[in-house]
Amino acid sequence: MGKRKERAKQLLQDKQFEEQKHYSKRYAATVISIASAVICALAVVGAILLKDYFSAENLDKLQAFVAEHWFVGSLIFMCICAIQVIIALIPGEAVEIAAGVIFGSWAGALVCLIGIMTGSVIVIMLVRKFGRKFVESLYPREKIDSLPILNDPKKRNAVIALLFFIPGTPKDLITYIVGLTEVSIPMYILLTTVARIPSIIMSTFGGDAFGEGKILKAIIIFGATALISGAGYLAYMVIQKKMNKKHNEEKADQ
Secondary structure, eight states, X not given: OXXXXXXXXXXXXXXXXXXXXXXXXXXXXXXXXXXXXXXXXXXXXXXXXXXXXXXXXGHHHHHHHHHHTHHHHHHHHHHHHHHHHHHOOSOHHHHHHHHHXXXXXXXXXXXXXXXHHHHHHHHHHHHHHHOHHHHHTXXXXXXXXXXXXXXXXXXXXXHHHHHHHSTTSOHHHHHHHHTTSOOOHHHHHXXXXXXXXXXXXXXXXHHHHHHTTOHHHHHHHHHHHHHHHHHHHHHHHHHHHHHHHHHHHHHHHO
C-alpha cells in the first residue's frame, strides 16, 4: 500500500520540462499547418460520406446509427473532440452541444471528456517536443505572456483548476501554455477533468433537450450558459489583470 501511494504521488509531482530540440518557428508552423490540412481534408471527406446523416430531416437516423454502432460513433466523436482541442477551429461548446444531441446528456458528456483529455495530452506532448516557438506559431506572444502565474509552482495547480472551472476562459490557449510548464500530465488530467465537468454537462444537457424537441428548455439552458460564460470571461479578465500586475511588481522588485 505504501509503495502504491508513493507511486501515485510521483505521478502527480511536477516534472522538469526541457525542450528536446530547438525548432524554428517556421518549422513548427509548417508542422501544424500540414497536420491541420490533413485533418480538415479528412473531416470534409467524412462529412461528404455522412452528409445524409447530418441533415435536419435525418437526425433520428443519425441517432439510430449511433445507438446501433455506439462504440464506433463514440470513437469518431472522441476524435472530433480531440481535434477541436488541438486545432481550435471550432468552439468547444458547439461540439459539446452536438454530443448532447447525438448521445444524450450523460453519455455525451463522457464522450466529450475523454476526447478533450486525449486532445489535451497530445497538445502538451507536442508543446514539450517542439517548445515555445510551436505555441507562438499558433498564438501571439502577448497572449502567451498574459498568464505568467502558470509558471509559479506554488499557485499554478490552483490557478489551472480555477481557469478551467470558469466558463468562457480560453481553455485551448491555457492547455498550450500548460505544456510550457512543469506540471505533470496526470496532475493536469486530474485538475481539468474535474473542473470541466459542470460546463460540459450544461452544454450536453442543452443539446439533449434540443435533440428531443424541447426547444424552450434548450433556450433556457443555452441562455443561462451564455450569461455564466459572459460573467466567467469578465472574471477571467479581472484575474488575468491582477496576475499580470502582481507579476510585474515582483519582477520590478527583483
